Amino acid sequence: MNETTGGIEDGDGSGIVKKFMFVNRKAPYGTIYALEGLEVVLISAAFDQDVSMVFLDDGVYQLAKGQHTKAIDVKNFSPTYRALEGYDIEKLYVERESLEIRGLNAGDLLVPVEVLSSAAMGDLMKTQDVVIGF
Amino acid sequence: MALEVNGKTYETDEEGYLLNLSEWDEDIAKVLAESEKVEMTENHWEVVNFLREYYNDYQIAPAVRVLTKAIGKKLGAEKGNSKYLYELFPYGPAKQACKIAGLPKPTGCI
Numbered sequence: 001m002n003e004t005t006g007g008i009e010d011g012d013g014s015g016i017v018k019k020f021m022f023v024n025r026k027a028p029y030g031t032i033y034a035l036e037g038l039e040v041v042l043i044s045a046a047f048d049q050d051v052s053m054v055f056l057d058d059g060v061y062q063l064a065k066g067q068h069t070k071a072i073d074v075k076n077f078s079p080t081y082r083a084l085e086g087y088d089i090e091k092l093y094v095e096r097e098s099l100e101i102r103g104l105n106a107g108d109l110l111v112p113v114e115v116l117s118s119a120a121m122g123d124l125m126k127t128q129d130v131v132i133g134f
Numbered sequence: 135m136a137l138e139v140n141g142k143t144y145e146t147d148e149e150g151y152l153l154n155l156s157e158w159d160e161d162i163a164k165v166l167a168e169s170e171k172v173e174m175t176e177n178h179w180e181v182v183n184f185l186r187e188y189y190n191d192y193q194i195a196p197a198v199r200v201l202t203k204a205i206g207k208k209l210g211a212e213k214g215n216s217k218y219l220y221e222l223f224p225y226g227p228a229k230q231a232c233k234i235a236g237l238p239k240p241t242g243c244i
Contacts, residue, residue, distance in 0.1 A: 046197060075193065083192035086200045 018129040019050045024059035025133065028078065029069060034062045035077055037134030042080075045087040052091035052128075053084075054121065055113070056098045063094065063109040081111050095121050139165050151232075151239050155189070158236030166234045170225070178222050178234075180209065185235040195232045195240035202227075 022041050028034040044051050055063055062081070069076040084092070092113040099105060099115065106115050116124065125131055137144045137152070139162050145153040150169060152158060163182060167174050174182075184205060188196055196204065198216065206214015213219075216227075223230040228240050 042194070042197070046199070077193050079191060079193045083194060083196070083200075086204060087197065 015048065017048065017050055019052070019127065020044060021052050021054060021125060021128040021131045023054045023056070023125075023131060023133045024062055025057040026062075027058040028062045028067065029072060029074055033134045034059070038062075038077065038080060040132070040134075041084070041089060042087060045089055051089050052093060052124075053089065054093045054095070054125075056095035056118075056121065058098075060094055060098045060102060060104060060109075063092075063111060063113065064104065065108055065110050078110060084111065093121060093124065137162070137165060147239075149233075149239065152236040155236045155238070158186075162236065163234050166236070170223075170230045170233060172223060172230060172234065174234075175222075177213075178231075180213075181205065181219065181222060181227065181231050182235045184208065185231055185237060189235070189237050195228070195237045197240060198226070198228050 022037055022044075024034060024037050026033045041051060041053060062078070064078075067076050067078045084090070092111060094106070094109070094113045094115050095118055096115050097118050106113060135146045135148060135150065137146050137150070144157055144162060147153060150166070152162065152166070164174060167178070172178065185195065185201070188201070188204065198219075202214055202216055202219060204214075205219070219227040219231075232238070232240055
């Protein structure tokens, strides 16, 4: 929880807003990437930037409903994606091809997302100031 | 580090946050509050219980800004502002209320 904005604030409050896109490609468990990526996004929310998240490849599993992690003895952090709305992070994009290959559709996901084709996703990436991959 | 309540020992991290949140109960909260020099009133409990619910729903401790907004939504605008929350928890609702609620230190809290 940020008690302050870390000093990245203009006196008149009109700081520069950049477009940050966080691209999540990995399955939620087995590596730390998904959880770390999510934490970075939550922290980035404190800086009033234009933040979006992309889920593609196995990254789409991060948003899948019905994650049960007891048997692998790690915390199921998937409910945290539902908190993103409260952090004003509402631009969530999922690649259609990644869903289809895995037999998923938007209804299998924990949160409302915009499903984009691979080509449209590429176009969207081109409009970003910063793209960070996890 | 460890915390002793009613003859039982509870593990905490180096800053005094309870390690196992399922061990939390109101007696532990009172001891944690004492260590923060916070005297628990009904209004304090309201925030602490809200935080526990939030954690239960989302598996994270909310940022102050998010907590403030969510409290305003649930308990009304006169409570959903940082002045009110800092009056209850002078060293920061994040740091103190989360600790008393037995939650981990909030993500990104410096």
